[in-house]
Amino acid sequence: MWWPKSPDRQISMFSVTISSIIRRPISVVFAFAKIAFQTRIAYRSAYWMTLINMLVRMFAVGAVWDILMRSKPDVTDINRAAMISYGMLAVVLAQVLTWWDGPHVYVIDRIRQGTITTDLRWPIYFPIQIFARSLGDSLAALITCVIPGYLFGLVLLGLQPPVSLAAASLFLCSLVFSYVLMFQLNFLLGLIGFYTLRITGVGHFYHGIITLFSGVVVPLWLFPPALRAIANMLPFSGLFSTPVSVYIGKLTGIDGGLRLFHQATWTLILSIIIGLVWRRTYHYISVQGG
Amino acid sequence: MLRVWRIYKAYIRINWLVNLEYRINALLGLVGVTTLNLVDIALIGFVLSRFETIAGWSFWEIVFLTFFYIIVLGLENIFAVHLLDLEEHIRSGTFDRFLLRPVSPLLQLLGQELTVRYVDHLILGSIGIYLAYVNLGLHWSWSQWIMFLVALFSSVVLLGALVLALCSLAFWTVRSSPFVFSTIEIQEAVQHYPITIFGRPFVFAVTFVLPFAFMNYYPALVLLGRQSEAIHPFLPYASPLAAVIFSLIAFAIWRMGINRYESTGT
Numbered sequence: 001m002w003w004p005k006s007p008d009r010q011i012s013m014f015s016v017t018i019s020s021i022i023r024r025p026i027s028v029v030f031a032f033a034k035i036a037f038q039t040r041i042a043y044r045s046a047y048w049m050t051l052i053n054m055l056v057r058m059f060a061v062g063a064v065w066d067i068l069m070r071s072k073p074d075v076t077d078i079n080r081a082a083m084i085s086y087g088m089l090a091v092v093l094a095q096v097l098t099w100w101d102g103p104h105v106y107v108i109d110r111i112r113q114g115t116i117t118t119d120l121r122w123p124i125y126f127p128i129q130i131f132a133r134s135l136g137d138s139l140a141a142l143i144t145c146v147i148p149g150y151l152f153g154l155v156l157l158g159l160q161p162p163v164s165l166a167a168a169s170l171f172l173c174s175l176v177f178s179y180v181l182m183f184q185l186n187f188l189l190g191l192i193g194f195y196t197l198r199i200t201g202v203g204h205f206y207h208g209i210i211t212l213f214s215g216v217v218v219p220l221w222l223f224p225p226a227l228r229a230i231a232n233m234l235p236f237s238g239l240f241s242t243p244v245s246v247y248i249g250k251l252t253g254i255d256g257g258l259r260l261f262h263q264a265t266w267t268l269i270l271s272i273i274i275g276l277v278w279r280r281t282y283h284y285i286s287v288q289g290g
Numbered sequence: 291m292l293r294v295w296r297i298y299k300a301y302i303r304i305n306w307l308v309n310l311e312y313r314i315n316a317l318l319g320l321v322g323v324t325t326l327n328l329v330d331i332a333l334i335g336f337v338l339s340r341f342e343t344i345a346g347w348s349f350w351e352i353v354f355l356t357f358f359y360i361i362v363l364g365l366e367n368i369f370a371v372h373l374l375d376l377e378e379h380i381r382s383g384t385f386d387r388f389l390l391r392p393v394s395p396l397l398q399l400l401g402q403e404l405t406v407r408y409v410d411h412l413i414l415g416s417i418g419i420y421l422a423y424v425n426l427g428l429h430w431s432w433s434q435w436i437m438f439l440v441a442l443f444s445s446v447v448l449l450g451a452l453v454l455a456l457c458s459l460a461f462w463t464v465r466s467s468p469f470v471f472s473t474i475e476i477q478e479a480v481q482h483y484p485i486t487i488f489g490r491p492f493v494f495a496v497t498f499v500l501p502f503a504f505m506n507y508y509p510a511l512v513l514l515g516r517q518s519e520a521i522h523p524f525l526p527y528a529s530p531l532a533a534v535i536f537s538l539i540a541f542a543i544w545r546m547g548i549n550r551y552e553s554t555g556t
Contacts, residue, residue: 045465045468046468048468048472049468049471049472052472052475053471053472053474053475054475056475056476056479057475057478057479059488060475060478060479060483060488063487063488063489064344064483064487066487067344067345067487068337068341068344071341071343071344071345072340072341072342075340075341076340200322201321201322203322204321204322204323204325204326205321205322205325207325207326208325208326208328208329211326211329211330211333212329212332212333217333218333218336218337222336222337222340223336224336224339227336
């Protein structure tokens with residue numbers, strides 16, 4: 001488990017119930033996934049909107065890399081098809097690696113409505129509870145958007161399958177880390193909401209940072225060298241750059257392993273930070289409400 | 291006509307006073323829109339520092355394309371962002387109020403507020419256009435400046451008309467925001483890249499069906515001296531005509547919608 005355990009009143013008060021839920025964490029996630037599915041079905045038009053935008057973006061991104069790589073094929077050491085795949089895969093993955101929506105948006109909504117107290121009364125450690133919720137949401141997004149989008153790309157838009165079986169499995173490993181990293185960053189942003197009651201201002205900045213440094217739009221190896229070095233150290237490069245580079249075969253062997261290690265390290269660091277910050281926040285809320 | 295103008299002014303004044311309360315939000319908005327657009331353009335900058343041009347367009351030409359669109363977006367939102375409220379008015383039944391008053395419902399909807407916070411788009415867009423102008427070494431004559439202003443004005447009207455048409459669909463479907471927001475990625479593509487790279491069908495779509503191309507691409511062709519790239523030599527100059535045609539279409543859809551709304555009597 002990546003998250004730190006902490007002796008937290010929330011857990012001890014409900015120690016009886018928690019054991020029954022911990023025993024069935026999968027079922028909790030599926031329960032949340034079911035809710036997320038139902039929401040998607042209830043707001044069908046919003047779903048179509050998301051899907052259309054994703055497909056248009058895949059098409060546009062593909063067209064841009066296509067024309068660029070045709071004009072100067074030797075700018076990078078990967079070929080045109082790989083570059084197009086990079087762009088499109090990042091677009092598809094952005095449906096599960098979301099930074100404009102996600103746990104932080106949920107948390108801030110609940111704080112503003114005051115209903116966060118219900119969540120806090122749940123007999124599950126709060127970060128884990130929110131993670132289960134996100135996982136449920138993402139499972140729904142995976143099935144309704146990511147897989148259809150990926151297949152659409154493969155069949156019609158020239159998205160390439162993974163270069164090898166090794167690349168595919170390394171990609172999946174890396175993607176798990178990406179997912180956890182994304183959640184952790186979002187969750188930390190959401191925690192700011194407990195103090196400020198709004199995250200609009202920071203949110204814009206966050207959005208900008210992720211777009212720039214995660215490699216979701218432009219692969220980091222096309223950055224100016226100094227900026228690339230910085231970007232590679234930051235946790236954000238673990239979000240899109242690492243898994244997608246692995247997928248297209250740009251990152252293999254030792255280099256690939258090192259990048260996964262980079263992801264793992266940041267996951268650990270952020271786990272510790274979340275544990276500390278959440279403990280403070282929890283006391284802060286108790287004082288406020290007490 | 292004079293009466294219409296007076297009523298509009300009165301509406302706007304009331305809401306201007308309300309708006310003064312939200313200065314901090316406005317400031318945050320400016321920081322936000324600047325960050326996001328700077329990141330967008332920086333990323334294109336990184337790419338073009340390697341590839342030099344995209345379909346023959348240099349970085350500063352792309353800057354021109356992008357920030358022209360931002361100005362248009364800002365102006366349109368200042369005057370007409372409340373068109374997006376239409377679906378909510380229809381859904382909750384408050385649209386009845388608009389019909390009871392002896393003033394055109396469209397005027398009431400547009401007159402809700404001049405949404406001043408979108409001035410941030412205007413500031414940012416102007417800076418972008420200025421930088422592009424300097425870096426491209428442009429020296430516009432009198433007539434070109436007039437062309438610039440006419441194109442800007444037409445684009446704003448055109449975008450407003452398009453949004454009105456899409457929002458008016460709420461008279462039939464109750465919800466209209468999905469139609470509006472389904473065009474986001476099309477707009478993103480048109481805003482940042484010369485549309486020819488997306489192929490002929492796309493060019494036709496954003497010229498004749500959802501005419502976003504008139505909001506930056508066609509004016510840019512004229513102002514950057516690239517008229518020959520258009521699929522027809524008249525199109526780069528057609529922004530005003532497109533604005534008139536699409537305003538008429540949008541207004542017709544709106545009228546049809548209102549008539550339908552009355553007849554259902556909800």
